[in-house]
Amino acid sequence: MKVIVLGAGVVGVTTAYYLARAGHEAVVVDRRAGPALETSFANGGQISANHTTPWAAPGMPAKALRWLGKADAPLLFHPRFDPALFAWLARFLANCTTERMRTNTRKAMRLALYSRRELLALRAELGLEYDQVSRGILHIFRSPAEYERALPQVELMNRMGCFRHVIDVEACIAIEPALAAVQGDLVGGIYSPDDESGDAYKFTRALATLSTGLGASFRFETAVTAIRAEGDRIGRVETTGGPLAADAYVVAAGSYSPLLLRPLGIRLPVYPAKGYSVTIPLNGGGKVAPVVSLIDDEFKMVYSRLGERLRAAGTAEFAGYDDSVRERRARFLLAKALSLFPHCGDPDRAEFWAGLRPSTPDGAPVIGRTRYRNLFLNTGHGTLGWTMACGSGRFVADTVAGVEPELTFDDLTIDRFG
Template sequence: MKVLVLGAGVIGTTSAYFLAKQGHDVTVIDRQESVAMEASHANAGCLSYGFTSPLASPGLPFNILKWALSGRSPLVVNPNMSIETIKFMYRLYKNCNSKSYEVNKSRMLRIANYSQKALLQIEADFDINYVQRKQGSLQLFWDSKEIDKAKKDISILEKFNIKSELLDPEGCLKIEPGLRYVKNQIAGGIQFTDDFTGNCYLFSNEIYKKCLEMGVNFEFKTEINAIETHNNAVSAVLTSKGEFKADCYSVSLGSHSNNILSQIGIQTPIYPVKGYSITLPVLADKDAPQSTIMDERNKIAITRLGDTIRVAGIAHLTDFNKELRAKSLESLKQGIDRLFPNSYEQTNDLNFWTGFRPSTPDSTPIIGPTPYSNLYLNTGHGTLGWTMSAGSGKLLANLISGSEPEISLEGIDMSRYSFANRTPQNYG
């Protein structure tokens, strides 16, 4: 079958890989010059199979107040809020209760768990190097209250056979010796032993090269303007390079998915939650992080990627404003200095970067069919798109091929949103 994949981020690229593997004739369209140039470019680098949590949690509203008072909030909201921002915050708030948290977390874990298997399958398929490490990740706590809160999550994790280990400060130092400067300040941590780390940009490029070998066609520097429909099906995609036609279409346009989908009546609740990262050269291995450390209080992730350290975080609700915010740079620098003060070379080039996490209010991506018979979605992966990419790509390919999905679609496809129960005819 001829399949057109819209978007060449990590989601579109892995979709193309699994579709090509299943024998389809695949073309990928993207406006950028190569793969993974937007949200997938310089993310935190954690493959958080165990440490998978929704943004909306019962404690979030209280935390927002607490952060606002402390003047060091990892969640920043622009004072001139747009309607889209208000809608996202309201929908997020509706998910801030124990029941939704557990449901959302279970759905995310279902995809994350499957994604780990799919990623290992990719690694078995061909020799792929994305400076990957398989040393687990460490969720770090500064006081016992934070530990007690995290313990509640362990029962959900056990349901999914996610391995985790509670560590005292000494235990944290054993796996991350560079933390010795804060040994007396930290309360402990949870190690997710099955988490991996790696560079998402490198991964996407390696998959891209393999896709080329498998005959996938990439159309870069091509702006997608609209989707044309006829008789409840997509008939063409209109781009800056003309019309593209296929038997089947998949949308993985990240935060921009709604711009195109809303034109044909599909309203996905995806909001661009802006985040930032810096990437620094390692100075001394003994002082540097070995894997991912998630500073739970400050919501900053620090990851070792080859001979560099990536520091990422901040959730900034400011629509599609691409400005590199000086205060966010400061927070990230403080994040690394607080935990690994002697780990990186002093440099003027911090590789300060920003990207938009394509976020749904329930933090679960939207994968599966739409009311249009030949249109599929693989989008809305939020804070964990890199983690969920391989499983999402494989799930999508199985659905398009008509094979039985290997995990349930319950709560993953767009039918979980009430507005999705409309048919193309009444989209008006």
């Protein structure tokens, strides 16, 4: 079977890999010059299957109001007339109830746990190297009130199949000694020993090369301009390199997926939520930089050690499709990273980056079938695309090929949005 995959981010490439491994002809089309050059390029690096709590939560509307107008707030709205954003926000608010949050956490977590298993299997099978660190994720808290609020969620998620420990400050320092200098600021932590971190860009590039070895092909610097339907099927895609046809099509175009789908009458509630990262070369400061991946609750930032680099990432900005790096936001991340680990590396050589998280209102991706018989979606992974890529790639590849998937994710199709 010939399958065209639209998008060569971490999600598109894993889908193509599983298709090629099963003996199908996967053709990946991307407008960029290589794989993972958009949102999968410099993300936070966490494989955080035990941290799948969606942004849409009961306390979020009040928090968002408190952050309004603060330039350094973790969440920023740029006032603009954008009906897609208004519609997305209305759905987001509807998901901010306790009941919906539980359901949404369960849906996302199931896929994330499956995905981590698939990632481990791929790594063992293929010997992939991507600066991975398998030493868990430590979520640190400085505010007693926020810590108190987070604890019931730990119990709930452990009941759903997660594995998270509530630990005191001393245990936090034992797990990550680089935090010793700030231990007076901490009130406690939540540790998930099974989680991991690694460089999504390196992983995607390596997997793209292996996919090529299995017969997949990549058409880079080729933008898809339209998807053409013929009745209840897709007949071809129009690209800047001419029309392309296949037996099946997978849309994995990240934040741009809704723009490709709208002319087909498919309204995909995915909106870009811009985030930033800063990557600091350690320059011998490795001993005072963290190795265990961290979540700093106070500033909603994550840290991952990627070989001789420290990556810090965070913030969410609703600014449409503007992916430019704003100096002030980027420098804020650098300042916070240096306040935790002042001598970890060379800040003058830090690299700043911004990317658009393809976010859904319920925090879970949109994967699987559509009303067109040969059109499939693998998109909308928001804050967890790296975490969920292998699981959703495997599931979508199985679904396209008509193979019974190991797990089904019927609750993650586009049908849930009506």
